[in-house]
Amino acid sequence: MKKLLTGNEAVARGAYEAGVTLASAYPGTPSTEILENVANYKEIYSEWAPNEKVALEVAIGGSIAGARTLAAMKHVGINVAADPLFTFGYTGVNGGCIIISADDPGMHSSQNEQDNRYYARASKIALIEPSDSQEAKDFVKEAYEISEKFDIPILFRLTTRICHSKGLVEIDDRQSVPMKEYNKNIPKYVATPANGKKLHVVVEDKLKRLEEYSNNSSLNRFEWNDKKIGVITSGVAYQYAKEVFGDTVSYLKLGFTFPLPKAMIRKFADEVDKLYVIEELEPYLETEIKAMGIDVIGKEIIPNIGELNPDIIAEAILGKKSKTVEKNEDNVVGRPPTMCAGCPHRGLFYELSKKKNVVVTGDIGCYTLGSAPPLSTMDTCICMGASISAGHGFAKANEINGREGVKVFGVIGDSTFFHSGITGLVDIVYNKGNAATIILDNRITGMTGHQENPGTGYTLMGEPAEQIDIVKVCEAIGVKHIEKVNPLDLDQTKKAIEKAINTDEPVVIITEYPCVLKKSKQDEIDKYGLNRKECVVDSEACKECKICLKAGCPAISFEKGIGAIIDETMCVGCDVCLQICPFDAIKKVGE
């Protein structure tokens, strides 16, 4: 039977068919749906870990115990998980283990476009790159065989267009794979310096044997056509190349890309007249091939910035430019993503935006949209967790250099706080910092599409769970000034911010209110009063001052002569605009 599956769905299906029994991940576009789909298979224990390092360590533990396991994450997640990754390369596996890295060329929803293929080489583990959904499923199954045969973890590298594109996939049954026996093996699994020295020798030997495998693997193949032009390619770039050249050129199509099949590459280079490497992002293959002394054309004509498509390749190699319809730029206004109407983050950022002499060190999540106009209330955003620690550094630098009168606020979401914010807060308390921390607790992991997290009371598999209490965590760390506010109550929020500005010790403000898109259960609806009435503008009373527009709510527009207009289908009655209006022109419907 064939089914139309995204790459992410296909990977999940592959894991199921391969007999995987444990999977751990932290969400992140474009990888999130992998675990969401794995969780649909009841045979697999699946969980959201608080961060990628934990996810990988869980998968490592499960593998050493003898089960087939996987960890999934977006490309930057591998940075977080890099520490266990590098040592896992030395110890190897017991049950097969694959680590899925979903890279994001073109940065559809990421802060950088790092090419994670380099991680495989750096951590000395095998690398596999599928080029469509069918391969995503087939290669996962093959990956487990390789992982167990060579005692090595596999970096399974996807990109956005593999993850989120759909193609037809042949579905098979699940293979039942009994858990492997676990035998205590200190020299293999306890990476002390003495053991590590020996393991390094072992892994170099594994890589030699893997190169041999690579030259014979069904994941790497020649497609012989006319030999005037030869193309070496991997991942989705293969599909783009096929689209452009069809069967007019020869291909060396690579799916197993570390260690590279050098014998195949040499043979291919010998047989074709002109050799191109077509790969997305960095010259990963190209550099290796050139180091073999082979002359190839690659990044001098194919961009290493942004994602590729067939057109870019056709233009670079054939000099063929498609005829296009001219776009009238004057008729196109940007459409940046924005906080939703009713987003609980808006109230906090509105109040923060009115304060002078504050620096806001931001973090990653929906609240990063607080950096966009009209709020523009964020000074930095580096990576998950950096709000608190970079804020601490900013404040300390000010202090030691005598810059006074600036208050630093680190703003961080609930999921991000659990991910990597806690250690930053420990640093502030431990080292007597005075940067304030605002935890925007919208009761869910919003940006990536509503995943449960340690604070929400449910697991990925839908079971009720202990709700980790953020207030108690902060208390345990030693924060003495902790205040919980409703961010839709502007007065309360403003007072908390002012109090923090005047406190020279660590402060935590928790803004607690559910995400407007969250499907809240009845207890939450009651607790937060989520059945709110919409707001309307009394046009008579509206003085057209436009102050309400400063909240940046997508439900509010403005027309000269009429004043502010609230779109009733979008408004959820959060009342932020109602509180902002200096003329009481905004009211609740029916009041």
Added chain:
Amino acid sequence: MAETKNILLVGVGGQGTVLASKVLATGLISAGYDVKMSEVHGMAQRGGSVTTQVRFGDKVYSPIIGKGQADIIVAFEKMEAERWIDYLKPEGVVVANDHAVPSVPVLIGEAEYPKNVIEDLKAKVDITVINAVEVAKELGNIKTQNIVMLGSLVKALNLDNIDWEKVIGEVVKERFVDINIKAFNKGKELV
């Protein structure tokens, strides 16, 4: 041998482009085509611009297309038609919803929503303008505008030989099937 056709659906998060493309792809597969489809998620729910590409033919390689390659652009929002117009083949067609969703720069008064998008497009491409929002409202559910648009797309691409009512029945939630079939047929009449 059927040449690969390229469809580009563009709109704004929340307009239902994803469901429309799902129905479309399911129908095309039932007709025996190879299909690849690509959509960009992530920021979609946050009011950003969303696109879905659907490609079908005997054998499809790339899930995405470059500029100047779309046989048809279906725009759920009119300014989005202009934003993506350079992806259209010069001889391609546009089906556009006569519907404006102002973006934040417009809402906060930093930019003005373009006044003459449709006229401008009419001057340079083959375009059919429909009012899917009105039609959907008349049917009693504004959310069916996506399937109205789908009906128009099917007509514009001459894909009537597929049993779309059956496909809608398979893909759409049961209690919304009837209204969506009506929406689909209305959409077909508009082209």
